[in-house]
Amino acid sequence: MQFKKKLLVFPTSRVIRELISKQKSENTLLPSTLTIDEFFKKSITLSNLKYCEEEQRVLFLNEAIKNIDIKKLGISDNFTKFLKQSDYIYRFFLELSSEKVEISQIQDVDTYDFYLEHLQILQSIKTNYINILENNNYVDRINIDNHYKINQDFLQKFNEIELNFEGYFTKIEFDMIIKISELIDFKIIFYSNSYNQKSLEVFKDLDLEIKLDYKYKLDLTNKKILEEIPIIDRLEFLETKGFSSRLNQIAYIKSSIQICINKGINPSNIALVLPDESFASYIELFDDENYFNYAMGKSIRNTNLYQIANAIYLYLSESEIKNISNLEFLRIDKKVIDEKIKYLWNKVISKENFLFVTDFIKSKELNVELIQKYDELLYKLNIILFSRQNNILLKDVYKIFLQKLVKITLDDVNSGKITVLGLLETRAMEFDAVIICDFNESFIPKISIKDKFLSTKLKQLSNLPTQFDRENLQKYYYKRLVNSSKNVFISYVNSDINQISRFANELFEKRIITDINDNFYKHILYDNHKISHFEQDIIEKIDLTKFIWSATSFKIFLQCRRKFYLQYILKIKEHTISLKPKAYELGEIIHSILEDFYTLNDNFDDLNFEKIEQLFTKYQSKNPFLILDLEIWKKKLYDFYLLDKERLKNRKIIALEKNFDCLFNGIKIKGVIDRIDKYEENYELIDYKTSSTLSVDTLKNYEKSDDFQLEFYYIAMNQFFQTNKIKAYYYNLNETSLIEEEVLNEKLDLLSLKFDEIKEISKGEISFSKCEDKSNCIYCSYKIICNRE
Template identity: 30%
Template sequence: MNTLHIYPTSRALRTISQNQKETDGFLPTLMRMDEFEQRAILLENKIQIDPLQRILLLRKAATFDAFEDLKLDLSLVRFFTKSDALFKFFEELSAEGVSFDTLAEADAYAEFGTHLEILERLLANYHSLLESQGYTDKAFVPQNYRLNEGFLTTYESIEVHLEGYLSQFELKLLEDISKQVALSIHYTTSKFNVKMQERFEALGVTLPNHKHIHFSLSDKKILQVENNERPLDAKVYAVEEREEQIAIAFREIEKMVGSGINPEKIVLILPDESFKEHFTLFDTHNNLNFAMGYDYSNGRIYKSLEALYRYWQSRDDESKKLLERYGFNLEEIEKVPTGKKSEVGLFFAEIDRLGLHDTPLVNGEKKEKFNERVYEKYLHFIKVLESEELTLKEWLFLWLKSLSKVTMDDVRGGLVTVMGVLETRGVSFEGVVIVDFNEGVVPATSSKDQFLNSQVRAFANLPTKNDREALQKQYYKRLLEQANKASIIYSTSDNKLPSKFLYELGLEKAQQTQAQFDLLYNQPSQLNVQDDPVVEHFDAGAITWSASRLKTFLDCKRKYYYRYIQRLQAKPEEELNEGAFL
């Protein structure tokens, strides 16, 4: 039977594919959920706009007088920062099928209606600009699509392995597809996904709680039910300092491997993925495999471009010293006309001249070694923005934003996987270690409530902050209950508290522990031991003594030796700390 299986993440696809290779028979047809949604719909005579283009177009759509009442700066840098919240707001309203009229009925505060009218006008202006250029945006897809029947009918049935949340648009899309092809859903219910259960109930499928369920969306019938009775058993450790968690995590991983668990079946979860930099420092034996990769933004090229942008923005002494620190020729930098508008090609020619573009230019000389991912980003950048004219400073800002999303694969060969919780959807591990299990970190707070408070969201039946937190809790619960061994670690420094989610999981008792620091620091010293310098012939009478020279001699003989005998000059300024780059 030709069945399409849909999973939430690429890792889930790889895991299922690998497991199937170990059995006899044909491999199933697998697809990621977002890819399936893109292929299942057709947009008539429209191209989906690029993420960078959409920001420039939305900025253009905001050039009307009333927009000033929102107190959003239209300068590119400031508008770019706020545009993400605007797009999320528009996309969420569209995906959940909520109109501005519905929101206006909530009447949250005095100027609420006026602000909604401004946002509605901004969206209308943006839509008109898109239409005039033959584009569409994610915010308008739910109202302007038709099913790709040619694609859907190539399968006899479709099975969706659902782990997360479906918007009203996604739910309607699946329901429409279920009328064309037999479509069923695998879902695990709990107290953390009641909102999704209510949405299925509105479609005519009532799901029992705390069960593994396989049901047909086409026939609105439950096909199979299994009790979810696996106990959730995890050890909870409290440490004082955040860095101590690293040693405890390594210790727990070592215990799991010692108990017979394959290192490839162990996962280290970082709720705050920036913590990976700390783990990388202490992973001296390359045991870890960072699934999220390494940030290109920690490299020399990016840091140099960032320093250049900082100087162009402020031109103060501190940013000037930073440029010198990176070896810039300040005379050359001063000659660059940062305020003059130019095409994108001239911008890249300029940064290539400064040695800050580590890929070949389209019409430039070939480079033997270059970063392929940056090259792909560069080609895409010049293609979508070829008709724009911006100042060099604005071009640099946009290019830095593009590069900030580039990651480099971890190719060190570590066996223990390190990832964020979202990547665990659809995947199970035998051993699980979670760090940073503190209030405010687990579950992570969201920025989607910038325009609407929880009361307005509840009134309009939009997902609230509590709904989104409950969804994250479900991910953690699924991860922990499928593991044979699990360890949770949190820190208590700076008055940090453990996540209240611990109590919801029934894991109230934590063991206060102290890290074995030899796990982190058991390495030979890097210091070079030197004998004290000896001056065999020192004639004080032959020296012309100044007051400062005499004071140095009396205060510290070694300092006198370096300054007046070796003639070593002190550095004029303190070194600027560049963190990860150093």
């Protein structure tokens, strides 16, 4: 005789894992367990019909709307847009079918015919959709009531079923349960509070008195109450805090965890609940301590696989420069895309073509778990797309593929002990401490998309769940979660456009104080040291004649002695976490590209711009702000290439990045000359400039100049080659022009006088004062020290 046992049914697999984990240490057989979704699937059979998966459903719905003007519903018939909007239609049909309500019944209660046209359109779509399902031997939740039978073979394995009910039974689901309870002893455990009375209406025909704030165990087979236990509120500690921004809540979350640990709470019994699960990506960024594990899994958006798949879609949808650059950045062979995929984009898909595209995307991914889940997705899509004739274009298939791909998540293994989960994952769970963030009106209760087509009043008259009913169900989940936890920490955003959820005043007896608490916690996320500005004069005896001057250090000394002191005497290094590139970074890359270009091309008659393009790949920056700049400069350097190739027909480059170290007026100077050309008997020194604001001194203003770079170069060349036949040029790469230093001799005389001044002030104490012209401070790295923000 076969041994029968009890089957336990729970709302989520997480509850089952917790139950099994607790029983592993006990000397007992583990119980048979299922989630409620698995239980319903196993408890029925579908008479050899195939269950319609989501991907196939979209195709069937798209077929069902043909020749129907769905724009009157506010829904586009464009396939790409319909992909996103089809869910509105399906959820509406699903709600009606689940509650056994026909569209004709809604029309009967719509006495003023406000929704007549919409309902007629929806009826036509529903009729078409069900016909398509039936004709193709498919069933889904829309028409399941007409086809399912109770699976007695499965149920006979058990002598009793005990279901932990947390939520809402549709009429179809409860009908299934009633039929099952007639075949096997069926118990239901549930909680009753003020927010789930609508859900408990399914028991009203049992003629049982169900009181508020009690836990019940019902014998559904014999229609009697087995247990009636008052709900005990476990809550011992409650705290609510408001913050000016969402991110600042993360500091409070970390602080709450520390409080819990100090109380001796096991980290595994602490939960962080996210009303908006997308906030997990921000939590992850700040999880330096590795506190958290993510019940919803980790997004694949930043993986090679998804990045490549999305980049191909963006490029084939719109081949603008940013999408082409994205292909290059991800090292995707654009030639393969253009020659093997692009011409198929607007053609009907074939299995071979789809396989080629998906294999190409997979080729650069190394994560074994992701590849496995990717292959599972492709297996499903292949069955749906190619098991029957589908005249669907590659671009439309690709959109379905991309929508499904982004939903893949990777299991969060080897991570922290504190669980991060969404509201529905908390059902039937108990924690010693719960932290709930984003307790705002915009997230709690969450707005449903099921109310698109009908008003609340009409749904009420039609015996359909209303928005109010769904909001109450969410409130039930929160109340159960809070009352079953000992410690609760609530955070919310308090700003001009955000406010704490009104539900907070219902849920918590304690009065909510709406202060903003950012300053009490921000030190947790940010090293926020108080800055003491140094206002005293700096006067020291330093012999600047012993200093080896570069054109840059000399310019800084002339502009601001305080900056010179901080940078070159104290050697305080600049520190920043900004992604924005420094002013010199772009220039350094361009200088390196041009140096390599001319070094690699000994034969200047054979200059080739393709080599410049290759060098841009070599010096490719990971800084997102520089990627676009470098693409722009790649175009600009083509004009430079043409001009310079013409110049070099009668000139010769004799030096690149030439270092020098020499004396001028008794003071050492140093530097690097970008380039030296020789033209007949003359030497031309060249300084590359990428700045868009290049200005050159003239006879009218040179006496106020602080830029002597070309003069430094001239002095070095004069000593190298023992000649005065030297011309100095700025090569304006931004505008592709050569600009000669007009006042070279005058500035050399001025430089000599400046060096005389250095000799003179070095005899005594030097005041390293702040500059008078505060325009120099705008981009200065030391402006905070000087209190010139």
